[in-house]
Amino acid sequence: MIRGIRGATTVLEDREDLILTATENLLKELIEENSIKPENIASLFISVTPDLTTAFPAKAVRHFSNWDFVPIMCMQEIPVQGGLPLCIRIMVHVNTAKPQDEINHIYQEQAIVLRPDLANTKSSK
Known part of the structure; x- marks a missing residue:
């Protein structure tokens, strides 16, 4: 079965190094917390x-070993008035036998406000 695993983080300003580091850190935690394998x-x-x-x-994904063939798409969020600024969101579609309640969605930095219902779980750091 394919499950969606969500994550989000924020950066302090629009700089390439900050965007790449934040994306890499978020993806690392998503991988670790959900035992994701690129295949x-x-x-x-x-x-x-x-x-x-x-x-x-x-x-940032280029830094991950064996991720060469993972299909990746970047896109822009809908510019909703009052939305969280400087935010990076990830949705990984993974083939897994895990039930939904065992999936760990990760929210970092200011993005924790996007899912306060997950703020007290292991997945929201």
């Missing part, structure tokens, strides 16, 4: 808010 990934979507324009966050 089990159907696709990876990464979105950014309109105020992040200095880097493609997918570039």
